[in-house]
Amino acid sequence: MDFKLSHTHRPHTLLTLLGVCAGLLAVFACNNQGFEYNDYHPNLTIDNSKHLNTTLASSMDPMTPGVFCIISTTIKNGVYYYCFQNNYGDVSESMFNSIDQYMQSQLHMGLNNGLIVGYGNLDNPPHFYAYDLQCPNCFNPNALPLRNHTLTVSGTGIASCKDCHREYNLNTGGNIVAGDTGTMLKPYHASNTGPNGLLRVY
Numbered sequence: 791m792d793f794k795l796s797h798t799h800r801p802h803t804l805l806t807l808l809g810v811c812a813g814l815l816a817v818f819a820c821n822n823q824g825f826e827y828n829d830y831h832p833n834l835t836i837d838n839s840k841h842l843n844t845t846l847a848s849s850m851d852p853m854t855p856g857v858f859c860i861i862s863t864t865i866k867n868g869v870y871y872y873c874f875q876n877n878y879g880d881v882s883e884s885m886f887n888s889i890d891q892y893m894q895s896q897l898h899m900g901l902n903n904g905l906i907v908g909y910g911n912l913d914n915p916p917h918f919y920a921y922d923l924q925c926p927n928c929f930n931p932n933a934l935p936l937r938n939h940t941l942t943v944s945g946t947g948i949a950s951c952k953d954c955h956r957e958y959n960l961n962t963g964g965n966i967v968a969g970d971t972g973t974m975l976k977p978y979h980a981s982n983t984g985p986n987g988l989l990r991v992y
Contacts, residue, residue, distance in 0.1 A: 828922065828976040832905065834898035834991040836861075836872070841884040845874035847985035849908040855916040858908030858943050858960050860923060863896045870896050876908075877943040898991075900924065900978075901931055902938060905991055907980060910961035911947065920980035920991040921964055925951035927972040941975075949975060 838846055849859035859876045870886040872895075886895065899905060904923025909916040928939035928951055941949040947960040948967065956969035964975030980991045 826976055828978050830901060830922070830978075832898045832900050832978060832991050834861075834895060834900075834905065834989075835893065836895070836989045837889065838986050838989060840887055840889070841872070842986055843872070843874055843882055843884045845876050845880045845882040846872075846884075846989070848876050848878070848880065850918075850982045850987070850989060851985045852909050852916045852918070855909040855913075856911035856947050856961065858906050858919075858947055860943060861899065861905045861907065862903050862923070863899055865896075877945050877947065900991075901929060902936065904940060905978075906941070906943060906949065906960065907982075907989065907991065908947070908960065910963075912961045918980055918982060919960060919963070920978040921949070921958075921960065921975050922978070925954060925956065926975055927951070927956060927970075928953045 836846070838850065846859055846861070848854060848857045851857070857876055857878060859874055862873045864871050864873050864883070870890070871883045872886070873883050875881045900922040901924045906921045906923055907919065909918050923941055925939040925941055929937075939951055939953050941951055941958070943949050943960065949958045949960055949964075950956070954969060954972075956972060957967050958964050958975040959967045960975075964977055966972060966974055978991050980989075982989045
């Protein structure tokens with residue numbers, strides 16, 4: 791027997807389709823962690839199987855969520871080094887290898903020589919985050935001279951700006967948890983293959 795959709799069934803069917811679409815959008819929103827990514831692309835790659843840096847490794851382990859590592863660079867006697875500092879007080883350096891030199895990794899440190907990476911401790915399973923080290927409400931990449939508005943990171947994963955006094959929660963996507971309203975600390979796309987594996991911030 792052929793079934794034809796009557797006028798009385800059409801509104802119900804339309805509501806059902808709208809409900810399905812809303813459900814799919816909710817699923818995609820959950821998979822995106824509910825936050826907007828940063829428009830800037832650092833395109834940094836660090837192979838920690840070569841550096842074997844324990845400070846960096848501490849932030850790349852999903853079994854130790856809440857550990858965040860600041861990554862920056864310095865130059866000594868014409869040689870570049872990575873500088874690593876986590877929010878538990880560990881500090882170390884690692885000399886650029888030939889791959890880092892070839893990729894000019896010093897140019898891929900975010901807006902002004904600084905990134906923060908680590909697993910949030912409020913997600914299950916833990917989500918791997920990467921952020922810029924500069925306060926999004928104070929730093930202006932087009933200003934001359936360029937002025938740093940560097941964030942500091944507490945042991946609880948709160949990033950603070952000494953200039954505007956805003957605080958951002960690194961564990962939850964960089965939302966503002968104290969201070970004036972403004973722009974959240976938008977995360978970068980990032981991934982890693984384990985503590986002594988490949989880190990990518992892109």
